[in-house]
Amino acid sequence: QVQLVESGGGLVQAGGSLTLSCAASGRIFSSYAMGWFRQSPGKEREFAAGISRSGGSTSYADSVKGRFTISRDNVNNMVYLQMNSLRPEDTAVYYCAAAYYGRSNDYTPKSYDYWGQGTQVTVSS
Secondary structure (H helix, E strand, C coil): CCCEEEECCEEEECCCCEEEEEEECCCCHHHEEEEEEEECCCCCCEEEEEECCCCCCEEECCCCCCCEEEEEECCCCEEEEEECCCCHHHCEEEEEEEEECCCCCCCCHHHCCEECCCEEEEEEC
16 A cells, blocks of 8 residues: 655746655555646646656656656655646646556556645646
């Protein structure tokens, strides 16, 4: 079982940057592909970025490609999402998720087994 705790959200002006962190418990963190999803009010939860179990493969939604970077540290059981050139439309609650023996391009929420509680990101114009 894996417990996930996100941090690093906040309020930022358009064009600014934020780095989200996700701390994972458990001894087999490297058995899980990891993903970042986001959800805005009235919208479905959507895939933002994913990373393979080793960290060697990453995937991004078209809306964030070139601006966001996902990474992981399998020694310290951490996943990160570096977000640059933020836009007001990036405003959402961001969730960290873990997929047991999943892939970096698992785009659907149902592919993931564990979720964090979410962290709010607000981008002002």
